[in-house]
Amino acid sequence: MMGLVGQVGRILGPKGIMPNPKTGTVTMDVAKAVENAKGGQVNFRVDKQGNIHAGIGKVSFSEEKLTENFEAFVKAINKHKPSASKGKYIKSAALSLTMSPSINLDNQELIDLR
Numbered sequence: 001m002m003g004l005v006g007q008v009g010r011i012l013g014p015k016g017i018m019p020n021p022k023t024g025t026v027t028m029d030v031a032k033a034v035e036n037a038k039g040g041q042v043n044f045r046v047d048k049q050g051n052i053h054a055g056i057g058k059v060s061f062s063e064e065k066l067t068e069n070f071e072a073f074v075k076a077i078n079k080h081k082p083s084a085s086k087g088k089y090i091k092s093a094a095l096s097l098t099m100s101p102s103i104n105l106d107n108q109e110l111i112d113l114r
Helices: 002-006 009-015 030-038 063-079 106-110
Strands: none
Touching: 063 106
16 A cells, blocks of 8 residues: 555645554555554654654643543653763753744753653
8 A cells, every 4th residue: 555655645645654574654554553543542743853742632631631642752852862861951942832832841841851
């Protein structure tokens, strides 16, 4: 199927929605992929400037669930830090709703979450 999807790669690629085996969107185990998607699996990517954008919840989520999702997200970022990386891995962090001003977060607290 990748041969067929490759023909529209010029359209899907720049939008960031091109299927990719690394992200799990191309797989022979469709049942597991659907189970992961329904289970709330979130993939995050880094843009060219080093910013990470990811959703951690919705307005309908409880405060405890949002806190749990945020901590899991920060722990995943800290876990994926390359061993060759020197200095502070998280230089600054902010939290915001989709179309709202952001709130700056304390970097040291985020680094300490492991």
